[in-house]
Amino acid sequence: MAVVYQKSTGLTDVEMHYCPGCTHGVIHKLVADALVELDLLDNTVGVAPVGCSVFAYNYFNCDMHEAAHGRAPAVATGIKRVLPDNTVFTYQGDGDLAAIGTAEVIHAAMRGESITTIFVNNAIYGMTGGQMAPTTLVGQKATTAPLGRDQAHYGQPLHMAEMIGLIGGAAYSTRVTVVDMPNMMKARNAIKKAFQMQREKKGFTFVEVLSTCPTNWGLTPVQSLSWVKDTMMQEFPLGVFKDIDKKE
Amino acid sequence: MKKELWKGNEAIAEAAIRAGCRHFFGYPITPQNEIPEYMSLHMPKVGGVFVQAESEVAAINMVYGAAGSGARVMTSSSSPGISLKQEGISYLAGAELPCLIVNIMRGGPGLGTIQPAQADYYQATRGGGNGDYRVIVLAPATIQEACDQVRDGFDLADKYRMPVMILADGMIGQMMEAVEWHDSKVDDLPEKAWATTGTKGQRKPNIINSLFIDPNESENHNLKLNRKYEEVKANEIRYEADIPEDCEVVFVAYGTPARLARAAVRVLKEEGINAGLFRPITLWPFPERELHEIAKRDSVKAVVAVEMSMGQMIDDVKIAVNGVKPVGFCGKAGGIVPTPREVADAAKDALKGAR
Numbered sequence: 001m002a003v004v005y006q007k008s009t010g011l012t013d014v015e016m017h018y019c020p021g022c023t024h025g026v027i028h029k030l031v032a033d034a035l036v037e038l039d040l041l042d043n044t045v046g047v048a049p050v051g052c053s054v055f056a057y058n059y060f061n062c063d064m065h066e067a068a069h070g071r072a073p074a075v076a077t078g079i080k081r082v083l084p085d086n087t088v089f090t091y092q093g094d095g096d097l098a099a100i101g102t103a104e105v106i107h108a109a110m111r112g113e114s115i116t117t118i119f120v121n122n123a124i125y126g127m128t129g130g131q132m133a134p135t136t137l138v139g140q141k142a143t144t145a146p147l148g149r150d151q152a153h154y155g156q157p158l159h160m161a162e163m164i165g166l167i168g169g170a171a172y173s174t175r176v177t178v179v180d181m182p183n184m185m186k187a188r189n190a191i192k193k194a195f196q197m198q199r200e201k202k203g204f205t206f207v208e209v210l211s212t213c214p215t216n217w218g219l220t221p222v223q224s225l226s227w228v229k230d231t232m233m234q235e236f237p238l239g240v241f242k243d244i245d246k247k248e
Numbered sequence: 249m250k251k252e253l254w255k256g257n258e259a260i261a262e263a264a265i266r267a268g269c270r271h272f273f274g275y276p277i278t279p280q281n282e283i284p285e286y287m288s289l290h291m292p293k294v295g296g297v298f299v300q301a302e303s304e305v306a307a308i309n310m311v312y313g314a315a316g317s318g319a320r321v322m323t324s325s326s327s328p329g330i331s332l333k334q335e336g337i338s339y340l341a342g343a344e345l346p347c348l349i350v351n352i353m354r355g356g357p358g359l360g361t362i363q364p365a366q367a368d369y370y371q372a373t374r375g376g377g378n379g380d381y382r383v384i385v386l387a388p389a390t391i392q393e394a395c396d397q398v399r400d401g402f403d404l405a406d407k408y409r410m411p412v413m414i415l416a417d418g419m420i421g422q423m424m425e426a427v428e429w430h431d432s433k434v435d436d437l438p439e440k441a442w443a444t445t446g447t448k449g450q451r452k453p454n455i456i457n458s459l460f461i462d463p464n465e466s467e468n469h470n471l472k473l474n475r476k477y478e479e480v481k482a483n484e485i486r487y488e489a490d491i492p493e494d495c496e497v498v499f500v501a502y503g504t505p506a507r508l509a510r511a512a513v514r515v516l517k518e519e520g521i522n523a524g525l526f527r528p529i530t531l532w533p534f535p536e537r538e539l540h541e542i543a544k545r546d547s548v549k550a551v552v553a554v555e556m557s558m559g560q561m562i563d564d565v566k567i568a569v570n571g572v573k574p575v576g577f578c579g580k581a582g583g584i585v586p587t588p589r590e591v592a593d594a595a596k597d598a599l600k601g602a603r
Contacts, residue, residue: 012453043446045317057455063444065316066457068339071309074301078313078321079444081297082271086446104309107302 008032010041014058021214021221024052024120026178027187028059031091031118034192035062040199044087045079047072049101051093052126060091070101073108076115087198089116095125098134098158105164105206112169112203116194119160119206122213123232130216134158137235142216157235161208165241171203173242177210177233179225186238202244210236251426256391256416257282259427260350261290263398264322268434269348270296271321273310275303275329278362279418280352283324304329308336308349315345316456318443320402324350326418327368328359331376337411338377341473342458346405348398349383349413352421355583363583364418366503369560372415373532380470382477384412384484385531387502391425393529399432404484406438408476415531417556419504419585480533487535491524494547497595500526500539500565501554504585509554512591522547523595531561539568550598552576554591556584574602 010032018024035041041062048056050069057064067075072090080088097105097119105117124142125131132142132149135157139148165173172194176187187209194205210232212224219227240246254262261283264272272291274284284300291298301307307323314321325333330351340347353368355361368376372385384404388394394416401412444454460466490510491498497516499509506527516523526542528535543551551569553562558581566575576598580586 042449045444045446047313054459057457061453063446063454064456065313065444066343066455066459067312068309068335071305071312071336074306074309075313075316077299077301077306078271078273078310078315078319079317080313081299081310082314082317082319082321083445103302104306107306111299 008036010036010061011059012061016059017055018052019215021212021224023178023211026184027118027120027209027211028056030178030184030188030191031089032060033188034195035087038192038195038199040087040195044089045083047076047079047088047090049090049092049096051096053091053093053120054127056091070096070099071104072096072101073104073113073115073117077108077111077113080113080115084114087195089118091118092120093126094121094123094133094135098160106167109164109167109170109204109206114198114201114203116198116205116207118191119208120211121160121208121236122211123157124213124216126213126216137231159236161206161241164206169204170206170242171197171244172205174206174240175208175210175236175238177228177238179210179212179228197245249428249430251428253424254391254427255282255422255424256394257352257421258286259391259395260398260414261286263395264348265290265294265296266429267320267399267402267432268437269320269322269402270294271314271319272296272298273301273307273314273321273323275301275307275325277326277329279354279421280324280326280350283350304332305335308333311347312336312340312343312345315340315347316343316444318440318445320437322348322350324352326352327354327356330368330371334371334376337383338375338379338381339458340411341381341383342379343456344409345411345456346409347411348401348405349411351413351415353415353417355581361583362418364504364556364585365581365583366417366505366556367560367581368415369531369555369557372413373534373564381473382532383410384408384480386412386414387529387531388414388416388420389503389506389527391420391423392427394420395427408480410476417503484530485533485535485538486529487538488527488529489538489542491526491542492522494522495524495545496521496547496549497523497599498526498542498548498551499523499554499591499595500528500551500561502528502531502561505554505556508586508588509591511588512595515588515592516595521595521599534564534568536564536568539565540570540572543569543573548573549602550574550576550595552578552595552598554578554586554594556580556586574598576601
């Protein structure tokens with residue numbers, strides 16, 4: 001019998017805890033597949049964040065660290081400076097990366113740390129129950145912004161992929177999503193490219209992935225996919241914000 | 249071996265390189281700047297890594313990453329910076345990672361002053377971060393001792409898989425003294441099979457982690473840590489006791505105040521009072537039983553804690569003495585160093601009270 005589809009060998013058999021309709025599982029698979037296809041998995045050390053993907057250390061089939069909230073890029077820096085020839089990645093959500101850990105990711109990029117950061121942006125704090133994130137859209141409801149994010153009070157969402165793209169040490173910064181098959185393929189290529197560039201020691205690589213949170217958005221999984229496309233992508237345009245391979 | 253004149257901070261950095269440390273992550277703060285400065289110049293010469301982080305928070309998390317990947321790794325800072333590292337220290341303790349942390353203490357609270365103090369005793373010995381954890385705390389009174397403790401500290405960290413802190417006041421960091429270097433072998437450092445170095449397809453993944461979401465697992469982890477701490481208490485207590493026959497009053501002091509207390513012992517001798525010095529070298533674990541035995545002696549009428557703080561170590565002194573003798577105090581804060589005269593007078597006051 002021909003195998004037409006199988007779980008990535010880059011993932012363990014531990015059952016994931018993610019909510020129905022959440023796209024963390026898809027993103028995990030894309031990261032794991034990229035590491036396997038590039039033959040990097042056995043030489044990889046990953047860093048899990050605090051947030052919904054806090055248990056990622058149980059899911060990726062490689063050496064893993066669990067970092068304090070927001071500190072994954074600093075932890076990854078320590079690992080990479082000890083193991084310069086290993087692949088090192090962080091997997092972080094928007095509260096972890098764009099709020100409490102903003103300094104760590106900006107400075108890892110500034111130093112040109114040869115690590116890859118997978119930034120999962122679902123515009124809300126998932127694990128703690130739906131509080132406002134730095135990436136929450138203006139008007140979007142959250143448990144700490146019950147009437148919706150008020151621009152006069154909280155300003156506008158933070159655009160991390162664009163910000164990282166401005167930093168000298170960054171080799172690659174892009175924003176993708178996984179809400180349909182064509183976008184999943186693009187996300188897959190972006191993640192692979194990031195790891196490939198890390199292998200070539202080109203600098204800091206950053207892939208922002210627009211993701212869903214049906215539970216805290218109060219939408220069905222299908223509605224959530226549409227919300228990313230129709231609403232979230234208006235605020236967070238997909239695209240490549242830096243790619244040193246494309247420089248003339 | 250010939251003796252060389254070294255500044256405390258630079259000597260500590262050199263001692264770390266000699267002890268096999270090849271990774272240092274730090275952030276500038278007075279009065280410890282000579283440590284990262286020395287590392288930035290000398291680490292590359294031995295193939296080591298120096299990174300100036302964006303904050304103390306980042307630096308301690310770099311230490312966490314490097315320690316998890318098996319490196320002999322170190323950071324240093326001074327009081328307000330050590331406060332910022334407490335989150336990371338709690339995680340290092342929780343994930344059972346070895347590392348050396350140096351605190352060259354200055355006055356507090358808040359920004360305080362850059363002058364020497366010992367006001368971080370509680371923070372160091374009680375765990376400044378969250379959770380039930382301990383770090384081994386070593387307190388040098390000379391620059392030679394600081395150098396020797398660097399090697400000792402790294403080895404203790406590896407042996408027990410826990411952070412070790414050298415707690416020195418700014419005086420130790422800033423002054424110069426003669427140092428004799430002892431050859432220490434660094435090619436026989438312990439294997440770290442638990443470290444994350446990539447599985448190489450040869451083993452199951454290693455995970456560095458302090459999260460145990462199931463309360464039973466979490467309790468088991470705490471019990472495991474506690475067993476380790478009991479083992480440290482049983483095996484690693486260090487102290488110096490210079491207690492003459494017929495000793496009437498015992499000073500208890502660490503770091504610079506221990507040197508001043510030694511001078512006060514001489515002052516008192518001239519005045520016909522027999523005094524002695526008990527110097528804890530490990531502040532955690534504190535040499536509780538050892539001090540208790542001395543306090544129990546018939547000749548001893550009082551014990552006096554001498555600190556460059558408003559009274560922190562004195563709590564451990566009182567626990568150790570456990571009421572068998574009165575405990576007096578001589579404390580200076582905010583960067584002021586006590587004189588031997590003030591220390592001697594505190595002993596006389598304590599003896600008056602004891603009669």
